[in-house]
Amino acid sequence: MIATTELTLWTDVFSTKTGAVYQCDTERCWYVDFAGKVARFDHRNFLKLRKAVYSIDIEQKLLNATTDPDVEIIFICACDHCYVLSLAQIISLKDLLEGTFVMLELNHIIHDRLYSNSL
Amino acid sequence: MKDLLRIKSLLSSDIEAILNQQVKKEAFSSSAYLAMASWCNRNGYDFSSEYFFKQAEEERQHQLKFYKYILDMGGNAVSPEVTGIKQEYNSFREVFEDALDQEISVTNAIKNIYARCMKEQDFVTMEFLNWFLKEQREEEYKARRALELFEVIGEEGTGRWQIDKHVGQIKYDSEA
Numbered sequence: 001m002i003a004t005t006e007l008t009l010w011t012d013v014f015s016t017k018t019g020a021v022y023q024c025d026t027e028r029c030w031y032v033d034f035a036g037k038v039a040r041f042d043h044r045n046f047l048k049l050r051k052a053v054y055s056i057d058i059e060q061k062l063l064n065a066t067t068d069p070d071v072e073i074i075f076i077c078a079c080d081h082c083y084v085l086s087l088a089q090i091i092s093l094k095d096l097l098e099g100t101f102v103m104l105e106l107n108h109i110i111h112d113r114l115y116s117n118s119l
Numbered sequence: 120m121k122d123l124l125r126i127k128s129l130l131s132s133d134i135e136a137i138l139n140q141q142v143k144k145e146a147f148s149s150s151a152y153l154a155m156a157s158w159c160n161r162n163g164y165d166f167s168s169e170y171f172f173k174q175a176e177e178e179r180q181h182q183l184k185f186y187k188y189i190l191d192m193g194g195n196a197v198s199p200e201v202t203g204i205k206q207e208y209n210s211f212r213e214v215f216e217d218a219l220d221q222e223i224s225v226t227n228a229i230k231n232i233y234a235r236c237m238k239e240q241d242f243v244t245m246e247f248l249n250w251f252l253k254e255q256r257e258e259e260y261k262a263r264r265a266l267e268l269f270e271v272i273g274e275e276g277t278g279r280w281q282i283d284k285h286v287g288q289i290k291y292d293s294e295a
Contacts, residue, residue, distance in 0.1 A: 011120040111122040
């Protein structure tokens with residue numbers, strides 16, 4: 001669970017039934033609440049996480065008829081966190097990240113249109 | 120909520136991705152020119168070989184320009200893998216035909232990036248690309264001129280020897 005004192009500094013970016021992403025402006029980072037843990041990602045690692053998740057070929061995994069365990073390890077270089085996820089969780093995480101980046105893009109557009117012009 | 124992605128990088132992820140593609144394209148060009156230099160040298164066309172060595176070096180510089188721009192703007196520059204370089208040519212003329220094809224493809228790629236920047240109103244990158252657009256004038260001119268030599272001199276007799284000698288003298292100094 002997230003402490004309430006911390007919550008005041010965090011802004012909801014996007015959430016789904018399975019997880020949520022928060023942004024912390026003071027620390028300039030994101031917190032990903034997923035698969036039973038809350039992990040902190042700075043800018044570089046957050047983009048690396050996105051790249052790692054997006055590059056998983058979900059369709060190929062669904063069609064894979066071998067008896068390999070249905071588990072994917074998402075390991076990010078120079079990052080403390082590692083995810084060991086099932087296929088269903090990967091789909092959920094991808095959903096969460098896609099939504100998050102749409103929201104961040106939207107936030108960028110709002111900043112661009114509203115604030116930049118008034119400076 | 121702060122716009123953290125923008126604070127960290129001037130480039131959108133789309134622009135960063137196509138600039139990285141261009142890094143790869145320039146690296147490919149540089150390697151292709153190196154292969155052309157090797158073929159020309161092996162077949163006795165020393166002036167052309169020298170010309171292609173210079174072209175390879177220029178393409179490498181273009182690659183670095185893109186690479187450093189991505190980094191300077193806060194993006195992630197990716198060192199490219201270059202594979203599938205053609206090493207053998209059927210004729211002296213084919214080398215120059217391929218060189219022109221390559222330059223046309225580079226011009227098109229830069230035009231595509233420019234169009235994408237225009238759509239995103241990324242004027243900073245557009246301004247950066249202006250240098251490359253001007254550079255492509257020279258690159259295409261030189262490649263086209265080299266092929267023209269095959270027409271005006273002809274390959275018969277000592278023609279190829281003459282063409283080789285003249286390739287080394289191709290210059291583009293238009294102030295326009």
